[in-house]
Amino acid sequence: MAQVLAGDDRMTFTVTELAKALGHSGGAVGNACETLVARGEAEQIGASPRRYRATATTAQAAQHTPAPAPPGTSGPPPARKAAPPAAQAGRPDPVIRPNGMAYHPRALAKLPDVEALQKLRTAGVAVLLYGPPGTGKTSLIEAAFPDLVTVAGDGDTTVGDLVGEYTQDPGGGYTFVYGPLITAMQEGRALLLDDATLISPKVLAALYPAMDGRCQIQVKAHKGETITAAEGFYVIAGHNPGVHGAVLTEALSSRFSVQIQVGSDYDLAASLKIQPKAVRIARRLAAAQEAGDVGWAPQLRELIAFQKISDVLGMDAAFANLVGVAPLEDRDTVAHLVSTVTGRPVTALALGRQL
Structure with missing residues (x-):
């Protein structure tokens, strides 16, 4: 290249x-x-x-890459680099996401999750990741697919947001600007439907012909143009089951042959040097949530935020904020647990008296 x-x-x-x-x-x-x-x-x-x-x-x-083999031929295999110590020990190296942050792969079907998703893309098997917000679904997808095009789904997403629409140009006329779906199809890129289950089923229906054997869609708004997906085009989706308004319809579910549950990796939180008491609280709340005793538990996103707040405002403020971000119906339970673990009363972070 x-x-x-x-x-x-x-x-x-x-x-x-x-x-x-x-x-x-x-x-x-x-x-x-x-x-x-x-x-x-x-x-x-x-x-x-x-x-x-x-x-x-x-x-x-x-100068450090072999010359490309001519099309239709199979050149010699590239020299295999020696694995770094972490990889030799069975732990893959972190993957740098487009925003520069490191993603630490997790196990999936006896493979690093990034590698597993890449293999599923090569095989043309669509994947749906589901789990609470903040568990790392989007981070994993960004790490696996550097060519990613993202659609942030919500109840207001329209067909035009996917396919494209006419936009006024500087000359006063109107030009049809392709949307992320068409861009991904034409360029053979991966398309992420983030919060796909918040998008209206009628809107998602515009996507389905591109995902089945036809690999085509018709852009009715642009003279009925037919777009055929280039090789490499791939659709992956994220679903937050606990979010109000999220509905996984049968039509959507049937198009994602692999559906993977994603929860927070509290071992990773510990390895990232997040305060051990905060990780302990998160683990206990996660167990209570699984048992049906509470409806909320801090995910990896909240724990990373905890450490940043602690570095800026101090540990007491970070624990108080952890109580404050809990849903109102669970806040007393969270406050009691945080107080028990820290050994002092903790209430939601709030302004004090005037200085």
């Missing part, structure tokens, strides 16, 4: 053009492009379609 881009640093290339030059799928090429961009070894120009060009460091990166 780097060699193609560095061949003429004045040119820009689309994912499709690079895929044809290299003889690989659009999805694989898109992933490689995003990796180069994240390293500063390529630059993305534009978004619809994405175009890439070389940077000052692309040529240097190309």
Whole structure:
């Protein structure tokens, strides 16, 4: 990839053009492009379609990669790098997400979860991740698919938000701007439907033809244009069962052959050096929630926030905030547990008297 881009640093290339030059799928090429961009070894120009060009460091990166095999041939396998100590011990290295934060893989079917999702994409098996907010569903998907296009679903999401709509241009006319679904289909990218079950079933119906054997959709708003998905196009969804208004319909569920429950990894919270008492409280509340005694437990997101608050405002304020973020119906139970574990009364974080 780097060699193609560095061949003429004045040119820009689309994912499709690079895929044809290299003889690989659009999805694989898109992933490689995003990796180069994240390293500063390529630059993305534009978004619809994405175009890439070389940077000052692309040529240097190309010197450390084997020349691409011509399309239709199988070149020699790349040299296998020695696994780092953590990988040799059976623990995969963290994966850097597009926002620069590290994702620590978890086990899924005897594989690292990132690798398992990538294999399911290659096999064309759609995946639905479900679990409480803050458990890391989106983080996992971002780590697995660097070429991700995301739709943040809610009750107001329209077909136009998925497919596209006419937008007024500077000249006063109107131009049809493709939505994330069309972008992902044309460029062979992964599409995340975040909070998919908050989107109206009538809106989601526009997506279904792209997910079945047809791999096509008709854009009625744009002269009835037919869009065919490029190789690599893949749909993955997130579902928060406890969120008000979230409905997993049979039509939606049937299109996701693999459905994976995601809960908080409290062992990871401990390894991230989050205050042990906070992790202990979260574990106890999670057990109580599973038994039906409470309706809420802190997830990994709340524990990470706890540590940041503790670093800024102090431990007492962090514990008080942990009580305050609990739903009102569970707040007394949470306050009692936090007070028991810390050995002092703790109430919700609040303003005090005037200074």
